[in-house]
Structures are given as structure tokens and as C-alpha cells.
Amino acid sequence: MKKGVGLRAAQRQILRDNDVLAALDERDVTDIAEGGRDVSALTDKELLEFIMAANLLYRAGEPLIDDGRYDFTYVAELRKRHPEHPFLHRVEPEPLALAKSVELPTRMLSTEKAYDFETITRWATRIEKAAAELGFAFDRLRFRATPKLDGFAAYDDGEKLYTRGDGRRGTDITRAFERGLKVAGTGERGQGAGEIVVSRSYFASHLAALFDNSRNFQASLIKEKELEEPAAQAIDCGAAVFYPFAQLPQWVGGWQELSRDFNDIVDKLWTQLDYDVDGIVFEMTEDAIKEYMGATRHHHRWQIAYKRNTETREVRVIEVVAQTSRSGRVNPVAEIEPTRLSGALIKRATAHHYAMVLAKGIGAGAMIRLSRSGEVIPKIEEVVEPKEVVLPQSCPSCGSDLVWEGDYLTCLNILDCPAQITNSIEHFFKTLGNIDGFGPSSVSRIYQGGTRRIRDIYSLEEQDLVALGFGPKQAQNMVEQLQRSLVEPIEDWRFLAAFGVHRMGMGNCEKLLSVFPLTRVFALTAEEIVEVKGFSDKSADEIIKGFSAVRSEFEALYALGFNLIVTSRQKEGGDRSGAILEGKTVVFTGTMSRGSRSDMQAQAKVLGAKVGSSVTTKTDLLVCGEKVGAAKLQKARTLGVKIVSEQEYLGMVAGAES
Ligand SMILES: NC(=O)c1ccc[n+]([C@@H]2O[C@H](COP(=O)([O-])OP(=O)(O)OC[C@H]3O[C@@H](n4cnc5c(N)ncnc54)[C@H](O)[C@@H]3O)[C@@H](O)[C@H]2O)c1
Ligand SMILES: [Zn+2]
Structure with missing residues (x-):
């Protein structure tokens, strides 16, 4: 929103018509939208009202703030304060004259959102889990990616066209078709969900002078009143259409490719169409898994939308301050003129390392562009106007000379800094x-x-x-x-990770300790470390150096007698070569009566097994719970796989453990 202009007349009208303001008035809404009040200073009631006002204006085609700010600042604050608030767990409603609403032929949900690849990975892990539970091999599953059209959501059942409304009830806008709105692609009716959109180039050439943004214009396409000239024209020349999702360009592939080519997939789909796109939708294609995962009241669990936060700001660097970290690396932190970004007051930004500071000219007085992508301290995206950099000569903490180690200036005074x-x-x-x-x-x-x-x-x-x-x-x-x-009680891997050896975070410590006992860690050779899945030659050497640096501190603390929980593999009795299921591929199927299938799978891994999700030529053992599919059994028999009941299996491993 432009500063100091206040609400537009249309926005004011929408707020009045819908009567959402009680704790706030229109001036407060303006003030908050312009960044005049920090989100943390809002009362619960004010926060909620502001969110409802922003949502309403957005749905009515008169957005008040941008999406990143809506999601990151206001909705995130509500989630922080009240994770169970109903607003967060249902489809955000469109303003709708309830008297005229009709039941939708199917539920129309929102999407779960991710602003980084990590969140997508966590989502994929949930799919992987569901796949394992259903006996699907995860690497064979196909994902689909499509551009997320930024239009007006609608549903076409072949007879009528509906708005999304609150997800259950919408409004009948079949009149749009009667007025000539075409269906993109094959032109067929009845293809289900889609969006009403207007072509970007057409908007730029014909509508930009009349409307602030395309949302603004889309709303005019489905007005009850007679169409205004620009809307009628855009429909006539096919610039405004109903675009069924089934017709969207798509990428389909396995998780491995998806994670490898993520940025390319996103970039390509994002720009492929001449319509506004505000994200990329990823979804699972396997129907059985979709059905099994189901939906919340807000979104389908098998689908997620990747979005990008586009709110950025240019700010001036006051000075770049050096900070020595625990590893001795000296990190550059830019102190900036205090700036509001996505609703938060920012005073500092980080650059990766001094090599970057030098290369990009992040010196006192430089102009940089910041964005906020979820981290507390924002990253420097771009240097708009570089300035001369003065590198620190000595460690800001101990005064030792700094040396370059790769891209990092480093203080080598490990013992006394x-x-x-x-x-x-x-x-x-x-x-x-x-x-x-x-x-x-x-x-x-x-x-x-x-x-x-x-x-x-x-x-x-x-x-x-x-x-x-x-x-x-x-x-x-x-x-x-x-x-x-x-x-x-504390896990031994957590205890080991507390010593802060480079490359030995909690995850790697757990990996290492699932192969070697804690007491052996300090005597490991590089060859032994490399044999553990996930460790490379390069990291092994560094790890050995790191361990030897903390060894005496470790031994002294270990001797204090922390109550350590030993990581499983050793607890089950010794090194891997003695394990009963060593090297065997085991598949579990059916409903287990003793504990969950995932527990049994985990235990099997401890005993040295590889756990498969479907029966293949590599399978050695099929463990059957109740209600096992006949096809699976038949396949196991054909392939000569040994088949045992849950009871028999438990007998086998019990014998092995004692
Ligand atoms: N700027 C604001 O003030 C403001 C206010 C409210 C909401 N918002 C934005 O809207 C979001 C929530 O809106 P929402 O509930 O409409 O959810 P959403 O943005 O996740 O969109 C879900 C919708 O995406 C549509 N869609 C488009 N392309 C699709 C595709 N390829 N596959 C599947 N679906 C596709 C569907 O119609 C579906 O209903 C918020 O996260 C926020 O970013 C912004
Ligand atoms: Zn130092």
C-alpha cells in the first residue's frame, strides 16, 4: 500500500459492507498496513480484526498488503499466539452474501504453504511415511508440479460455475459463461476446479491504466451487475478465461529429480504462462496415497504450494561489524538503518562471509536490498550500490591476526579467544x-x-x-x-553434538553413534568414518581433527557421569556383523498386533535389516500381520520369498537378541 494515502474508497466500502471492524477503525487499519504499528504491539483482537480485514479486501480484489507480509507477519503472529485458532484451520472465507450462497458440488480447499525448500522436504517426508505404511516404494512415486494461478478460484461442474466461498458454500456465477467467458485449453465444460484469470500482457496493454492490479480487475468479471466495458472486451477477445487446473502445463517426476532440479522446475513453470502466478503447486499423483493422507479442514495433505516472499527493501549499511563464532570463523554482520520489513523492525543483516563482503562491496554506506524469508536476521539479497570494504585485520575478540580459510576470515587462537x-x-x-x-x-x-x-x-x-x-x-x-x-536422561548423540565439532551436528552424531559406541568415537580412523553412510573423505579428516581438539574436555565431562541414553544399534548387542537380520531385506505388511509397523521397521533396522516397502526379487523375508492382500502373498510365493507371521518373526528376533 502506498504510504500516507489511506484506504481507497472501494476498500472502505468493502469494510463497511462486511462490518468486520470493532476493535479497530479504518484509520487503524491504514496505520497498521503502512507499517506504523509493530505487530507485537497489537492486542489479540486487533490482530484478528486486521487479518480479517486484509483477507476480505484481498478476496474482493482490493488487496491491502502483499501476500508475504500477510502470511509472515500477521498470520504467523496469530499462529504463534494461538496455534489452534479456528481462522488458521479453515478455508479463508470470501465475502459472500450468505442468502445467495449455494452448496458446492465438492469441497474446495486452500493449500498448505511453503516458503523454502526445507518445508517441501518435510512435506515429502510425510508422503514417504504414508507410502511406506501402504507398501509403496517411495522412489517410484510421481509428483506433479503446476503453476499456481493467481486469479479467482472457481469450480465448473459442467452445469454451473461456482466461487469458492468458504469452501463448502459458494455463489453461482454461471452468468460469466453466459456472458461469453471461455474455458482455456480444450474449451470443454465440466473440468472441475480452476481459476478465472486475465492474460498478463493484455492487462499491461489494456487495463493497467484503469486498474491497480489484476485481482482488482478479476472481481469485475463476475459482478452481478451488467459488465463494464473493459471486462466485456477482455472476455470477448479471450484475454480473460476460466482456466481449469487439469489444463495447466505440468512437470511430473520422482522425488529425486524434484529435489535435484527444484529451482529449475519452479522457474520454468512460474514463467511459462502469460498469466499471473503466485507460486508452484506440488502434489502427489498416486490416488491411494492421496486418499490415505486425506485433508484438514484447510488443505489437502498431499498438496503444497511453494511461494516466494517478494517484499524487499533497499537500505543503507551503517557499518559492517565482525563477530567471531565458536569455530573461529569471523562473520560479517551489517548494521543497517533501522527499517521495517514485512512488519518487523530490522537493524541487522548477515552476509555469508568476508569473501562475499569483499566481492560485492558491502562496506559502510553501501546500499543493499533485503528480503525476509522466515529467518530472524534477514539475508542480503543484492548490493545495489557497493562501497569500499575495509577488512578486519585482527580478531574482534582476542586481537589475533586473522587468516583466510576458504571464503572465511578465521581466528586461529582456539585456546584463548x-x-x-x-x-x-x-x-x-x-x-x-x-x-x-x-x-x-x-x-x-x-x-x-x-x-x-x-x-x-x-x-x-x-x-x-x-x-x-x-x-x-x-x-x-x-x-x-x-x-x-x-x-x-539425555541421548548420547546429543551429548556428543554439544561439543560443537564442525560437521558433527545432532544428525551426524546420531548416524555415527548408530554404528559405533560413544567410547570408540575418539579412536576412529578416517576409513571407519567414511564407511558410515553420509560421511565423505573430506569430512572424515575434519571430524578427526575436531574430535581430537575436544577430546580432553570430552573425557573430563564424560567422567562426571551424565545419564546417557545409548543409541540403539549398540544397545541391541554389539557391532553390526553379529546382527541377526544383517544384510537381509525385510518387508512388513498387514496390520501388526504388537505395536506399530513403523516401530517394527525401526527395530529391524537396528538388527541390521534393510526394510523394503514392497516385495521384489531382493526381498528375503516377508513378515505378515493381519489382513494381508492376497496379491502380495502370491507375489512373495512366486519370487520364493520366505514368508513368516508376526509371531514367528518375533520369535526369530527374540532368539537373536538374547
Ligand atoms: N495480501 C493479503 O492481504 C492476503 C489476504 C488473504 C490471503 N492472502 C493470500 O492468500 C493465501 C491464502 O489464500 P487461499 O486460501 O486462496 O489459498 P492459496 O493461496 O493457497 O490458494 C489455494 C487456491 O489455489 C488455487 N490454485 C491456483 N492454481 C492452482 C493449481 N495449479 N493447483 C491447485 N490449486 C491451484 C486453488 O483455487 C486453491 O483454492 C495466503 O497464504 C496469502 O498469501 C493474501
Ligand atoms: Zn579470536
């Missing part, structure tokens, strides 16, 4: 995750008092902490917390 030490201590407690009171300010106070090692923190007594300036109550609490952290 205060920033490296305090950041490592904080990392330790943060990763343990079962202890409070050891955040940055406490850790820095302890450090200033002369304590450098984590093991020494564990031997601090109340009076020591009081002498460092902690209050008696706080000191008591900190000592209690330390004791508690020794007693509370």
Missing part, C-alpha cells in the same frame, strides 16, 4: 537442552571470572558464583541446574 570459548560454552548448554541459566550473559560473567572450561563450570559451588557477582538465589539455582543436567 574469548569469543570462541564463550560461544562454545553456550553451545554446549544450549545443545544439552536440559539446563537453564547458562545463556550469553551468565557465560560471559563466568568467563570474566577466570573459568574457561566446561568441566570447571561443573565444579563451581554457590559461593564461587556469588563471588562472580551472581545473586545468592541465582547461584543456588545454577548449581541445581548443573546437578540436574547430570541426572536427567
